[in-house]
Every structure is written in C-alpha cells, then in structure tokens.
Amino acid sequence: xxxxxxxxxxxxxxxxxxxxxxxxxxxxxxxxxxxxxxxxxxxxxxxxxxxxxxxxxxxxxxxxxxxxxxxxxxxxxxxxxxxxxxxxxxxxxxxxxxxxxxxxxxxxxxxxxxxxxxxxxxxxxxxxxxxxxxxxxxxxxxxxxxxxxxxxxxxxxxxxxxxxxxxxxxxxxxxxxxxxxxxxxxxxxxxxxxxxxxxxxxxxxxxxxxxxxxxxxxxxxxxxxxxxxxxxxxxxxxxxxxxxxxxxxxxxxxxxxxxxxxxxxxxxxxxxxxxxxxxxxxxxxxxxxxxxxxxxxxxxxxxxxxxxxxxxxxxxxxxxxxxxxxxxxxxxxxxxxxxxxxxxxxxxxxxxxxxxxxxxxxxxxxxxxxxxxxxxxxxxxxxxxxxxxxxxxxxxxxxxxxxxxxxxxxxxxxxxxxxxxxxxxxxxxxxxxxxxxxxxxxxxxxxxxxxxxxxxxxxxxxxxxxxxxxxxxxxxxxxxxxxxxxxxxxxxxxxxxxxxxxxxxxxxxxxxxxxxxxxxxx
Numbered sequence: 001x002x003x004x005x006x007x008x009x010x011x012x013x014x015x016x017x018x019x020x021x022x023x024x025x026x027x028x029x030x031x032x033x034x035x036x037x038x039x040x041x042x043x044x045x046x047x048x049x050x051x052x053x054x055x056x057x058x059x060x061x062x063x064x065x066x067x068x069x070x071x072x073x074x075x076x077x078x079x080x081x082x083x084x085x086x087x088x089x090x091x092x093x094x095x096x097x098x099x100x101x102x103x104x105x106x107x108x109x110x111x112x113x114x115x116x117x118x119x120x121x122x123x124x125x126x127x128x129x130x131x132x133x134x135x136x137x138x139x140x141x142x143x144x145x146x147x148x149x150x151x152x153x154x155x156x157x158x159x160x161x162x163x164x165x166x167x168x169x170x171x172x173x174x175x176x177x178x179x180x181x182x183x184x185x186x187x188x189x190x191x192x193x194x195x196x197x198x199x200x201x202x203x204x205x206x207x208x209x210x211x212x213x214x215x216x217x218x219x220x221x222x223x224x225x226x227x228x229x230x231x232x233x234x235x236x237x238x239x240x241x242x243x244x245x246x247x248x249x250x251x252x253x254x255x256x257x258x259x260x261x262x263x264x265x266x267x268x269x270x271x272x273x274x275x276x277x278x279x280x281x282x283x284x285x286x287x288x289x290x291x292x293x294x295x296x297x298x299x300x301x302x303x304x305x306x307x308x309x310x311x312x313x314x315x316x317x318x319x320x321x322x323x324x325x326x327x328x329x330x331x332x333x334x335x336x337x338x339x340x341x342x343x344x345x346x347x348x349x350x351x352x353x354x355x356x357x358x359x360x361x362x363x364x365x366x367x368x369x370x371x372x373x374x375x376x377x378x379x380x381x382x383x384x385x386x387x388x389x390x391x392x393x394x395x396x397x398x399x400x401x402x403x404x405x406x407x408x409x410x411x412x413x414x415x416x417x418x419x420x421x422x423x424x425x426x427x428x429x430x431x432x433x434x435x436x437x438x439x440x441x442x443x444x445x446x447x448x449x450x451x452x453x454x455x456x457x458x459x460x461x462x463x464x465x466x467x468x469x470x471x472x473x474x475x476x477x478x479x480x481x482x483x484x485x486x487x488x489x490x491x492x493x494x495x496x497x498x499x500x501x502x503x504x505x506x507x508x509x510x511x512x513x514x515x516x517x518x519x520x521x522x
Contacts (some may be wrong), residue, residue, distance in 0.1 A: 002068070002069075002163035002164040002167055003163070004160055004163045004166060004167065004187045004188075005187060006160075006187050006188040006189065006191075006192055007186045007187050007188055007192055009191065009192070009195050012186055012188075012192060012195045012196060013195070013199075015155060015184045015186060016126070016155065016196070016199050016201050016202065017201060018180070018181045018184065019126045019153040019154070019155050019181055019184055020125070020126040020153070020201050021181060022153045022179070022180070022181025022182055023123070023125050023126050023152065023153040025181075026043075026153070037100070040100070040151065041096060041097055041100055044096060044148060044149055044151060045093050045096055047148050047176075047178060047182060048089055048092060048093050048096075048145060048148055048149060049093065050176040050177050050178060051089060051141070051144070051145060051148065051172075051176055051178075052086065052089045052090065052093070053176075054172045054173075054175055054176035054177075055082070055085060055086060055089070055141065055172060056086070057172075057175070058168055058171060058172050058175075059082055061168045061171075062077070062081070062082065062137055062165065062168050062169075062172075063077045063078065063082070064164075065162075065164035065165040065167070065168045066081070066136065066137070066162070066164070066165050068164040069133075069136070069161075069162040069163065069164045069165050069309075070133075070162070070264075070306060070307050070308065070309050071305075071306055071307035071339070071341070072263075072306050073304040073305060073306050074304060075304065076262065076263055076306060077137075080135065080138070080262070080263070081135060081136075081137045081138045082137065084138055084142075084423050085137060085138050085141055085142055085145075087425070088142050088145060088425070088442075088445075089141075089142075089145045091425050091426075091442060092145055092146065092149040092442075092445075092446070093149075095442070095443070096149055096446075099121070099149075099443055099446045100121065102118040102119060102120040102121075102455065103118060103119045103120075104117070104118050105117040105118060105119055105454075109485065109487070110465070110466075110484050110485050111466060111485065112456070114458070114459055114461075114462040115456055115457060115458040115459065116455075116456070116457040117454070117455070117456050117457075118454075118455045119452050119453070119454055119455070120452075120453050120455055121150070121446070121447070121450040121451070121452055121453075122151070122450060122451050122453050123150050123151030123152045123449070123450060123451075124150070124152055124203040124204045124227070124449055124450060124451055125152060125153070125203030125204070126152065126153050126155070126201060126202055126203050127147050127152045127153070127154055127155070127202065127203060127204040127205070127206065127449060128154075128155045128157065128196055128197070128202050128204070128205045128206065129143045129144055129147065129154060129155070129156050129157070129206045130157045130193065130196075130197075130205070130206070130207045130208070130209070130217070131143070131156070131157070131158050131159055131208055132159050132208050132209045133159040133161040133162045133266075133309050134263060134266040134267060134268070134309070134362075135263070135267075136158060136159055136162040136165040136166070136169075137165060137169065139208045139231075140156060140158050140169060141169065141172075142440075142445070143206050143208075143440065143445070144156055144183060145445075146440060146445035146446060146448065146449050147206070147449045148182070148183070149445075149446055149449075150446050150448075150449035150450045151450070152203075152204075152449055153181060153182055153183070154182070154183045154184070155183075155184050155185075155186055155196065155202075156169070156173065156183065156184070156185050156186070157185075157186045157187075157188065157192070157193060157196060158170075158185070158187070160187065160188060160189045161309055161310065162309075166187060169185070170185045170187070173185050194220075197216075197217050197220045197221060198220050198223075198224075199224075200224045202221075202224070202226050203226070203227075204226065204227050204228070204229070204449065205217060205221050205226055205227075205228045205229075206228070206229045206231075206440075206448070206449075207228065207229070207230050207231065208231040208232075208268075209231075209232065210232065210233065211232045211233065211234065211434050211435070211436075214230040214232045214436065217230070218230060228437075228438070229430070229436075229437070229438030229439070229440065229448050230431070230436040230437055230438060231268070231429075231430060231431065231436050231438075231440075232268070232389070232431050232434065232435050232436035233268040233360050233362075233389055233431075233435060233436075234272075234360055234385065234387065234388045234389050234431070234434055234435040235272040235273060235357075235359070235360050235361075235385040235388060236269060236270065236271060236272050236388040236389055236390045236391060236392065236410075237271075237272070237273060237275055237381055237385070237388060237391050237392070237408075238256055238271040238272075238273070238274045238275065238391075238392040238393075238394070238418070239275050239391070239392065239393045239394060239395065239404065240252065240274065240275070240276045240277065240280060240284060240394045240395075241277050241374070241393070241394065241395040241397070241400055242277040242279050242280065243395050243396050243397035243400050244280070244394045244395050244396055245396050246280070246283065248394075248416075249280075249283065249284065249287055250287060250291060252394045252416065253284070253287060253288050253291045254291055254295065255416075255417050255418050256271050256274060256366075256392070256394075256418055257291060257292065257295055257344070257366075258418060258419070259271045259392070259418030259419040260272075260274075260344075260364070260366045260418075261295075261296070261344040261364045261366075262306075262419070263306050264305070264306040264307060264308055264341070264342070264363065264364045265361060265362060265363045265364040265365065265366075266306070266308070266309065266313075266362050266363070267419060268389055269389055269390045269412075269418075269419050269421075269422060270362075270419070271366065271392055271418050271419075272360055272361055272366075272367075272388075273350075273356070273357060273366065273367040273368075273369060274366055274367065274368045274369065275369050275371050275377060276368060276369070276370055276371070277370075277371060277372070277374075278370050278371065278372045281370045284368070285348050285368065288329075288346055288368065289329055289346070292329065292331055292344060292346060293331070293332075295344075296331035296332075296343065296344050297331075297332065298331070298332045298333065298334060299331055299332070299333040299334075299335065299341065299343040299344070300333065300334040300335060301334075301335060301336055301339060305341065305343075307339060307340050307341040308340050308341065308342060308363060310340070311340055313340070313362070313363065314340035314341075314342065316363075317342050317361070317363040317365065318342070319355075320355045320356050320361070320363075320365065321342075321345065321347075321356075321365065323355035324347055324350070324354050324355050324356055324367075325350075325351065325354055325355075326347035326348055326349050326350035326351070326354055326356070326367065326368075327347065327348040327349050328345055328346070328347055329345070329346045329347075329348065330343050330344070330345045330346075331343040331344045331345070342363060342364055342365070343364070344364045344365075344366075345364060345365045345366070346365075346366050346368060347365060347366065347367045347368060348368050349368075349370070350367040350368060350369050351369070352369070352380060352384065354367060357369075357384075374400070374403070374404070375407070378404065378407045378408055381408060382407070382408065386408075386409070386433065386434070387409050387410065387411075387431070387432050387433030387434050387435050388408075388410045388411070388435060389410065389411045389412070389431045389435035389436070390410055390411055390412040390413065390414060390419075390421070391404070391405075391408060391410040391412075391413050391414075392413075392414050392415075392417075392418050393405075393413065393414075393415050393416075394415075394416055395415070395416075401415060409432055409433065410432065410435075411429075411430055411431035411432050411435050411436065411439075412429065412430075422441075424441065424442075425441065425442040426441065426442030426443050426444070427441055427442065427444075428440070428441055428444040429441045429444075430444075468480050468481055469481070
C-alpha cells in the first residue's frame, strides 16, 4: 500500500486561495487582450493538450498503479479508463470553439424586438473535483478536463483508497506544465475533504461517490450557496421481460454479466439485480450458469480479474453471501487467503427481503429474481429502490419498454445492453433523486462547469414607443401597455383552439406603433 502524504489543512486553504487568485488574474489578463475570445480559446486548448500528453506519458504508470491498488485488470484499465479519458479530452479540444460561441436569441415581443440578445457561457470560477476509487482515473480527470475546457481553475481531491493511482495523477498534473494555480491536487481523507467543502471560496463542487457522502457535501455546500453536481449510485435494475426473444438470451446474459461483474461489480451503473419474467426464469437460470462458466472458467491468483477495493468491502460482501436465502452459483476459484477477491456469483430464487437486495451491492454478485406481474414489480421498485442511476431493459416490445419507462424514473436507460452508454460523447450522464443531480459528458460536461449569462443590448432610438413604461403612470399608457405587450392566447376558456392570434401579434404591434408615429408627425 502506497503512503499518501495528506495535504496539511493550512496548505489546503492556501491552495484554494491560489486557485481563486489564478482565475481572477486570468480574467484580468483576458480583459486587456485585443481579442479575448480568441486568446481564451487558445489558452484552454493548449492546457488540454498538455493534460492529454501528460496522461499519455504516464499511461503505463497509471495501469500499474491501478493494479497495485486493487489488482485492476489491464484490459479494464485500458478499455474503461485510459482510452475513454483520452477520447473525451480530444473531444473537448475539437469541439471547444463551437461550445464557447455565444448563442443568439430572438424575441419578437415589443420590448426586445429591436435589441440584441445572446446567451454566453462563462466559467464558474474556482471549482473542486472530488473523485472516487472505482474508476480513479476516468472519474477524476474527465471532470478536470471539462473544468479546464470551461475556463475554470481546478482543485482535484482524488480518492485516498487508491493511493498509488492518486500519486501518479498528482505527477501527471505537476508534470503537465500548467501555469501555477490552474490545477492543484489535494491529497487526504475525511478531514481534508471537510476543509475543502466548507470553504467559502469555491464556485462549484463536482462530486462522484456514494449518496451518503453526497448528501453531506450538498448540505455543507448549501451553507455557502455553492452549486454542486452529484454523480451518485443506487440499485440499478435489469429486466428480461416475457417479450424478449429467446434466441438472444445468451448474448443478453453476456452483456448483463459484462456490466455486473466488470471491475468486480464496483461500477455505479452496474446491473445490481436481475428481474426475469416467470415464463423465462428456468431457461435463464440454466443458461446463466453456462454463460458464467464460459466467461469465468476459473478465478485464481493469476486471473485478470479485478479485486475488491478493501478488506471492509470484502467482508461486507461475504456477510451478504452468508446471509442470503437464495441459491448461490459461483464461478470456480482457487484464491490465496491474501487476495480480497470474490468470484462472480449468481443468486437464484432470491426474494426482495434478501440480504443482497437491501443496498447497492458494489461487488461481483447478482441476485436473480422472478416476477409475474410487471406493474406489481414496478410498484416494488418504486417503494424500495426508486430513482436508480440507470435501468436496463431486455425486451422486443416497444410498448412494454415505454410502459416501464413511464412508470420508473431513472437517470438513464439502456435497451438490450448494459453500461456502454456512459461512453457516448455529447449525451448527458447523471442521476435523478437519490442517484444524484446534474450531468456531464461532451457538451453537457462543458455546460456543467459554466454559467449561462444573458446579454441584452438595447438601442436608444426605440424609446419613442417604449417610453410608455416610465412614470408618471396614466390610463392611456396602461391601455397601450396592455394592448401592445400582452400576447393573445389561441384557445378559448375551455381550452379549445380557435384562432392563432400569436401569429398576427407582431403585425398588430407594428400597426399600432405606425399609428402612434403618424399621429405624432401629423
């Protein structure tokens, strides 16, 4: 286990102030540029390229660090961490010019029709990113890349539970060649995190982790009105419905196991439990055992299979498996006592009250429940594990899929596959309710770290017909305001459409103004 030198609390305060000062100085510098937008774009892209190259330089160090931290499978480190991180960074670089451009807005209402309106996305300022252990690189540096791309200064607090990886990421930041204060790293645990989240000098907190800690962060941030994005977790259900074609069952189970047992089940979007319609349950159970053996013929000390993060997580999982009333089917294993590894485990004939059905498992165990009535099952999910981060539906009936989606809220939804959706560029990823709020991914990550500011510029010449708003108020002015600034509805008191007056409103406004001008001139 690597030894992390936790950042002293007083140094944390200095880093926060340094980060804030950098942002303010940067904005001052931009204000003196002849072309601030062009200079800002170039600066942001340059820093992202530095980050990209530093990650590439330390790619092998990251892979080895994750292996040291929790026996991370090399294929998973490359396929689910390094490559998606590099791709996301390139995507930001390539699309930043478009994302940064202000958006023009038109409003034909009388007060605004002659003005210039646009919405610009400005940096939030000094932001904090707190990352988890399960994807210690991807879920740390992708938010950092988004924050840089959005024009912020950043403080990164990696997970102390993956100490080797945290040290390598610190080297990546330190050796990237960033200007002092742009990106800083704080190492630590509870005390250090508490010091960070209670600061009054943060403009945003981006946290990925458990709902319990997320709630604490939200409460502390609320005291300073610091906005947050919370990427949390929960028990994500997977359905194999009565309308799913049996010919695709084997592929479906492979996809489900890819999500459920990948990273040893330590994925916030992992299929946490499997709901199978009673008409297919026996066939699914028999085939699931075959597929598990095929995918995991044996888990031993040399198998490329990720371990659990800690002895605490290992012991918690063993207790759940000891307490379950279901029928366990486990991949063959030959592991030494020193390895905190649980082989992929299926639990059949499981009940809602089972030990594996109380909280998010975050381990390579998959309860398999039988259901008969879909609505009764949805009622149970809503009552016990509502608002999952994602729901997975294996069905060939669009009507059935629509029915489930209308009844069960979730952060995301995937049909006939699992977990791949998190890698879609420019699609929002995030939770709802207990599974979090806010989202990121591509343009949505850029949006998360920016504030949309309305810019409205009004000419003076149009005061000839806007002066009615000024005091002293008169009956004539009131009539004019009512006649010219209230949009007319296109439906009657019963809600029936009868006339599209809104289409004629701009014309009526011009007619009224023309009449006023004519009267004034004549």
